[in-house]
Amino acid sequence: MSMIAAFYGGKSILITGATGFLGKVLIEKLCRTSPDLKVIYILVRPKAGHTLQQRVSQIINSKLFEKVREVCPNVHEKIRAISADLNQNDFAISKEDMQELLSCTNIIFHCAATVRFDDHLRHAVQLNVTATQQLLFMASQMPKLEAFIHISTAFSNCNLKHIDEVIYPCSVEPKKIIDSMEWWDDAIVDEIAPKLMGDWPNTYTYTKALGEMVVQQESGNLNIAIIRPSIVGATWQEPFPGWVDNLNGPNGMIVAAGRGFLRAIRASPLAVADLIPVDTVINLTLAVGWYTAVHRPKSTLIYHCTSGNLNPCNWGKMGCQVLSTFEKIPFEKAFRRPHADFTANTITVHYRNAVSHRAPAMIYDIYLWLTGRKPRMTKLMNRLLRTISMLEYFINRSWEWSTYNTEMLMSELSPEDQRIFNFDVRQLNWLEYIENYVLGVKKYLLKEDMAGIPEAKQHLRRLQNIYYLFNTVFFLIAWRLLIARSQIARNVWFFIVSFCYKFLSYFRASSTLKA
Numbered sequence: 191m192s193m194i195a196a197f198y199g200g201k202s203i204l205i206t207g208a209t210g211f212l213g214k215v216l217i218e219k220l221c222r223t224s225p226d227l228k229v230i231y232i233l234v235r236p237k238a239g240h241t242l243q244q245r246v247s248q249i250i251n252s253k254l255f256e257k258v259r260e261v262c263p264n265v266h267e268k269i270r271a272i273s274a275d276l277n278q279n280d281f282a283i284s285k286e287d288m289q290e291l292l293s294c295t296n297i298i299f300h301c302a303a304t305v306r307f308d309d310h311l312r313h314a315v316q317l318n319v320t321a322t323q324q325l326l327f328m329a330s331q332m333p334k335l336e337a338f339i340h341i342s343t344a345f346s347n348c349n350l351k352h353i354d355e356v357i358y359p360c361s362v363e364p365k366k367i368i369d370s371m372e373w374w375d376d377a378i379v380d381e382i383a384p385k386l387m388g389d390w391p392n393t394y395t396y397t398k399a400l401g402e403m404v405v406q407q408e409s410g411n412l413n414i415a416i417i418r419p420s421i422v423g424a425t426w427q428e429p430f431p432g433w434v435d436n437l438n439g440p441n442g443m444i445v446a447a448g449r450g451f452l453r454a455i456r457a458s459p460l461a462v463a464d465l466i467p468v469d470t471v472i473n474l475t476l477a478v479g480w481y482t483a484v485h486r487p488k489s490t491l492i493y494h495c496t497s498g499n500l501n502p503c504n505w506g507k508m509g510c511q512v513l514s515t516f517e518k519i520p521f522e523k524a525f526r527r528p529h530a531d532f533t534a535n536t537i538t539v540h541y542r543n544a545v546s547h548r549a550p551a552m553i554y555d556i557y558l559w560l561t562g563r564k565p566r567m568t569k570l571m572n573r574l575l576r577t578i579s580m581l582e583y584f585i586n587r588s589w590e591w592s593t594y595n596t597e598m599l600m601s602e603l604s605p606e607d608q609r610i611f612n613f614d615v616r617q618l619n620w621l622e623y624i625e626n627y628v629l630g631v632k633k634y635l636l637k638e639d640m641a642g643i644p645e646a647k648q649h650l651r652r653l654q655n656i657y658y659l660f661n662t663v664f665f666l667i668a669w670r671l672l673i674a675r676s677q678i679a680r681n682v683w684f685f686i687v688s689f690c691y692k693f694l695s696y697f698r699a700s701s702t703l704k705a
């Protein structure tokens with residue numbers, strides 16, 4: 191019998207960020223392994239014209255929840271959506287709902303965050319710092335609370351090279367920043383942001399670091415743990431391999447490479463690609479929830495959920511495997527045949543951006559314009575280049591994360607729990623994982639049918655022929671113009687033609703002699 195699964199039985203669990211990438215996998219695993227849990231409260235905001243109930247139904251009826259619907263047919267009754275906006279005071283939760291949450295909650299998983307790298311500092315502070323502070327305040331009023339699990343990121347201290355499972359201080363106290371945000375206007379925030387952020391590359395990682403400090407400072411008597419995943423990727427095993435549903439992190443790059451937009455990226459092939467499957471993160475999260483509630487460690491424990499020190503893979507190996515998977519499983523509607531490489535220095539990056547990214551986009555836009563359609567490729571390409579520029583920081587460096595607490599927890603689990611809540615990344619076969627990842631991007635993110643593969647391959651062959659034709663025509667025109675203008679080019683041309691003529695004459699003469 192799994193101790194972890196049994197622990198969640200009969201419990202009331204509060205999850206923030208439940209509609210996000212990690213949140214959905216967390217609910218899925220909880221409902222599948224502990225179908226006798228009492229209730230999962232999820233804080234959700236109405237969005238894009240969908241009511242709370244519609245949003246929840248969308249999740250429960252999705253492919254991800256296929257197994258859950260079998261194991262736990264009354265899953266609809268287990269999940270109780272509470273209208274909440276984490277940017278508002280008291281999260282804009284109604285009095286009755288708040289009362290219920292305060293009196294019933296046993297475990298909190300705080301996943302909500304803004305993960306945008308370029309969010310305005312004010313908004314990132316609001317969600318990643320102030321909302322965390324408010325949630326801790328709520329938690330302190332919950333008499334039945336057994337554990338508060340905060341999801342942070344392994345990159346909250348990306349300004350350091352070696353990172354231990356401890357909280358590192360930021361130069362300015364988060365409380366001061368929260369207070370200042372109330373009276374600083376946007377112009378002041380914009381001016382002061384770079385100074386506050388110092389070595390942090392973006393508002394996301396900086397505010398996640400502040401969020402951890404808040405957790406430490408406001409923990410009071412609460413039983414708290416922090417989980418720091420690195421780059422969270424598609425599912426490895428559960429509920430099925432390759433599930434992914436957003437364009438964040440590597441996902442967008444895989445789409446861009448598979449559709450042939452991405453031709454070159456500034457990355458260090460030997461830098462560690464610290465990817466971690468989302469189901470691994472969730473297994474660790476559930477194990478940490480159990481351990482924190484049952485063993486009640488004296489201090490706040492931090493768990494690194496990373497792969498680099500136990501089973502490293504680098505960007506070179508990952509990129510090669512991604513590209514070779516496209517050979518077998520191409521994406522539909524490719525713009526160009528997938529081919530990309532890593533560039534190292536600024537000059538090559540500018541050259542490749544101009545020649546391999548912007549020029550083809552412009553040519554295609556001219557073609558669209560000439561055929562009476564709206565040009566859109568240049569805009570899309572600019573967006574891709576902007577995204578790449580934000581990711582570059584993370585693909586040109588390696589970090590070392592110590593994983594003592596995570597390894598300690600693994601050794602505390604029963605063999606049954608080690609199997610059901612497996613977070614031992616040493617068992618991960620990268621090549622297999624990446625192949626399933628690319629397949630998952632095709633199936634679950636791009637919603638492409640496997641039956642379309644022969645047609646996709648045919649399309650790529652057509653693109654290849656267009657490429658050869660285009661290059662030949664381009665070369666001939668360029669050469670013709672050059673010959674018209676330059677004596678040297680004419681001499682070279684004369685030399686080549688006479689050489690070919692002599693070679694052919696010699697070949698013909700020798701074959702006549704042999705006959």
Ligand SMILES: CCCCCCCCCCCCCCCCCCCCCCCCCCCC(=O)SCCNC(=O)CCNC(=O)[C@H](O)C(C)(C)COP(=O)(O)OP(=O)(O)OC[C@H]1O[C@@H](n2cnc3c(N)ncnc32)[C@H](O)[C@@H]1OP(=O)(O)O
Binds near residue numbers: 307440455585
């Ligand atoms: C040895 C030699 C070998 C040679 C082999 C060569 C191989 C070459 C490579 C081949 C294949 C590549 C495979 C490897 C990939 C390597 C790249 C890996 C990247 C690593 C990432 C590390 C990140 C680590 C950070 C820490 C992790 C975390 O803690 S949080 C999670 C990460 N967060 C994010 O990723 C968020 C990033 N996103 C943003 O910040 C913003 O969305 C944005 C700034 C990117 C865009 O903002 P903007 O306002 O312009 O747009 P937005 O409103 O958000 O969206 C508009 C439209 O754009 C679409 N969109 C959004 N995000 C992306 C994206 N990431 N990629 C593409 N498109 C995106 C969005 O859907 C919108 O579309 P429409 O609705 O249609 O308008």
Ligand SMILES: NC(=O)C1=CN([C@@H]2O[C@H](COP(=O)(O)OP(=O)(O)OC[C@H]3O[C@@H](n4cnc5c(N)ncnc54)[C@H](OP(=O)(O)O)[C@@H]3O)[C@@H](O)[C@H]2O)C=CC1
Binds near residue numbers: 211235305
């Ligand atoms: N994905 C990754 O690679 C990594 C993620 N993490 C951490 O994991 C956690 C989850 O990330 P992930 O699932 O990828 O993020 P997503 O962007 O997929 O999900 C974010 C969640 O937060 C919710 N949210 C955002 N703003 C509000 C708000 N004002 N009120 C209520 N809810 C809100 C979103 O709701 P809505 O659907 O309404 O927008 C969504 O459910 C984050 O803390 C992140 O820092 C850490 C390392 C890597």
